[in-house]
Every structure is written in structure tokens, then in C-alpha cells.
Amino acid sequence: MRLIIAVIAGGLFGLGLHLSGMTDTNRVQGFLDIFGAWDPTLAFVMGGAIVPMAVAWRLTAGRKPLAGSMFPSRPSTEITRRLVIGSVMFGIGWGLVGLCPGPAMASLGYGGIPGVVFLVAMMVGMAAAPRVSQILDRRTASA
Amino acid sequence: MEVSWLWGLFGGLIIGTAASILLLGNGRIMGASGILGGLLDGTARRGWAEAVAFIAALIAVPALFHYLGSARVETxxxxxxxxxIAGGLAVGLGTRLANGCTSGHGVCGISRLSVRGIIATLIYIGAGVATVAGLRALMGGL
Structure with a gap:
């Protein structure tokens, strides 16, 4: 059951990214290009995605997942160094190429060599994260 | 071109529906970087099969649309x-350090008014805007 739900969600996520145009790096970089020919599409995608999800979060109150034991706990409100440094790095990489993790996977089937190179580099970065995180923590502890 | 925002809204609603299904069904947050990254650093543990299934469908469905002749084939x-390589490394490392990307912090975080999600989204959009402006200044275009 959990596997079927994961396949449906993954497939719909890919379909939505594809149809919305978010696998087109011109559109994403166009959204970030507020000093040039600004493309607002990404804002509509985000807005459109947030609406059903806001309803879903409300439905979680006092219930259990259909095929799970519990819903995610309330998020922490702590703004950590990791959150800030990580988000800055993510934004820089996102701006350089116009791909973030979802669209990088969704466009793999038609993104050619550039798509593969980006995805492999992204996976290397992800695999290196625990080690980099340890170094950051050590610096914080000694500071 | 002029209807791109409508396609954006439509695609966005589908993405939000997907995130809702994963939350209400499996009790999981639909974050692309968390699902892929969890597989790579071993934190996915018992959820690895679900993560693989999610990613397989995420790759296969757009590819199928491409081969069926969808107009959206150019990245x-x-x-x-x-x-x-620089962009990929920064996105991979950054999203894992921050514990989320456009889907996790952006869609799933903002929709529950998570302070961390909202702050992260403002920061990565800001950094992205600065980077694109820098690229423009250096290369005279994109």
C-alpha cells in the first residue's frame, strides 16, 4: 500500500513539474531574473501547489495517515547556521543552472547529457553533506 | 507563451495534490532532496523501497509524456x-544542509506556515536572484 501511494505521488509530482514548465531552466532562471525579462510562472506553480497542501495539513489534525503510524511532528522554529548556509548554497546552484532536485529528476528522461551531469554532481553533493555538516558543527562548537 | 501562468497554476495544483497524497497516505513530507538524499546517505533506512518507487515514477512519468509527444521536451x-557541476554540487550539498529544497521547504513548509520553510525559501530565492544577476553581468546574458 505504501509503495503504491509512493508511486502515485511520485508520478503526479513528475507530471506537475513537466506540465507546469518547471523542467525548463529558462523559465526558472527567468523567474529569478527580476532585473531582466521576469517570468512569473514559478510563482503560480508554487501558489498552486501550496493550496491543496494547506488543506492536507488541516486534515492531518487528530488523524493518522492512511498507511502509516503518524504524521510528521510540528516543525522546529530554530533558524540554524546549517539552514542559512545550505539555503544560500542551494540558491546559488539553482541560479547557475536553473534546476532544483525535483525537476532534475523529472527531466532526466529528456534532459540529455547536461541533465545527467547535473544530477550526478547533485548526488555527489548530497552524499557529501553529512561530512560537511560535521565540520560546520565542530566550528560552531569551538566558536 | 501567454498561457504559461495557467499551465503553471495547473501543474502546481497537481504537485500539491501529489504532496497531499504522500502526506495523508504515508505520513511523509514530499521533499525531492530529502527523498533522494536519504537514499544516498543512508538515513532513508526502512523507507528506502518507497523512496526508490517514488523516484522511479517521478522520472518515468515525464519521460513517458516526452515520448508521447509532449510539447515540453526542452530543458x-x-x-x-x-x-x-558547480551548480549540481551546490544544489545537492545546500539542500541537504538546509534539510529541504523547493518542494520540502517551499511547498510543504510554507503550506503549514513553517518558519524554517519560509526563511529558507526567502534565502534561496534571494541567492538565486543574485546569482542570475551576477551571471548576466559577467556573461551579458544567460
């Missing part, structure tokens, strides 16, 4: 290996 990604 227009840069051909520069330097930009692709």
Missing part, C-alpha cells in the same frame, strides 16, 4: 560542464 540547460 534548455546550459552546456557548460563547469556550471553544471
Amino acid at each position: 534548455h540547460a546550459t552546456a557548460s560542464p563547469v556550471l553544471l
Whole structure:
């Protein structure tokens, strides 16, 4: 059951990214290009995605997942160094190429060599994260 | 071109529906970087099969649409290996350090008014805007 739900969600996520145009790096970089020919599409995608999800979060109150034991706990409100440094790095990489993790996977089937190179580099970065995180923590502890 | 925002809204609603299904069904947050990254650093543990199933469908469905003749087949990604590798490394490392990307912090975080999600989204959009402006200044275009 959990596997079927994961396949449906993954497939719909890919379909939505594809149809919305978010696998087109011109559109994403166009959204970030507020000093040039600004493309607002990404804002509509985000807005459109947030609406059903806001309803879903409300439905979680006092219930259990259909095929799970519990819903995610309330998020922490702590703004950590990791959150800030990580988000800055993510934004820089996102701006350089116009791909973030979802669209990088969704466009793999038609993104050619550039798509593969980006995805492999992204996976290397992800695999290196625990080690980099340890170094950051050590610096914080000694500071 | 003029209807791109409508396609954006429509695609966005589908993405939000997907995130809702994963939350209400499996009790999981639909974050692309968390699902892929969890597989790579071993934190996915018992959830690895679900993560693989999610990613397989995420790759296969758009590919299927492409082969069925969808109009959205161009990613227009840069051909520069330097930009692709630097961008990929920064996105991979950054999203894992921050514990989320556009889907996790953006869609799932903002929709529950998570302070961390909202702050992260403001920061990565800000950094992205600055980077694109820098690229423009250096290269005279994208």
C-alpha cells in the first residue's frame, strides 16, 4: 500500500513539474531574473501547489495517515547556521543552472547529457553533506 | 507563451495534490532532496523501497509524456560542464544542509506556515536572484 501511494505521488509530482514548465531552466532562471525579462510562472506553480497542501495539513489534525503510524511532528522554529548556509548554497546552484532536485529528476528522461551531469554532481553533493555538516558543527562548537 | 501562468497554476495544483497524497497516505513530507538524499546517505533506512518507487515514477512519468509527444521536451540547460557541476554540487550539498529544497521547504513548509520553510525559501530565492544577476553581468546574458 505504501509503495503504491509512493508511486502515485511520485508520478503526479513528475507530471506537475513537466506540465507546469518547471523542467525548463529558462523559465526558472527567468523567474529569478527580476532585473531582466521576469517570468512569473514559478510563482503560480508554487501558489498552486501550496493550496491543496494547506488543506492536507488541516486534515492531518487528530488523524493518522492512511498507511502509516503518524504524521510528521510540528516543525522546529530554530533558524540554524546549517539552514542559512545550505539555503544560500542551494540558491546559488539553482541560479547557475536553473534546476532544483525535483525537476532534475523529472527531466532526466529528456534532459540529455547536461541533465545527467547535473544530477550526478547533485548526488555527489548530497552524499557529501553529512561530512560537511560535521565540520560546520565542530566550528560552531569551538566558536 | 501567454498561457504559461495557467499551465503553471495547473501543474502546481497537481504537485500539491501529489504532496497531499504522500502526506495523508504515508505520513511523509514530499521533499525531492530529502527523498533522494536519504537514499544516498543512508538515513532513508526502512523507507528506502518507497523512496526508490517514488523516484522511479517521478522520472518515468515525464519521460513517458516526452515520448508521447509532449510539447515540453526542452530543458534548455546550459552546456557548460563547469556550471553544471558547480551548480549540481551546490544544489545537492545546500539542500541537504538546509534539510529541504523547493518542494520540502517551499511547498510543504510554507503550506503549514513553517518558519524554517519560509526563511529558507526567502534565502534561496534571494541567492538565486543574485546569482542570475551576477551571471548576466559577467556573461551579458544567460
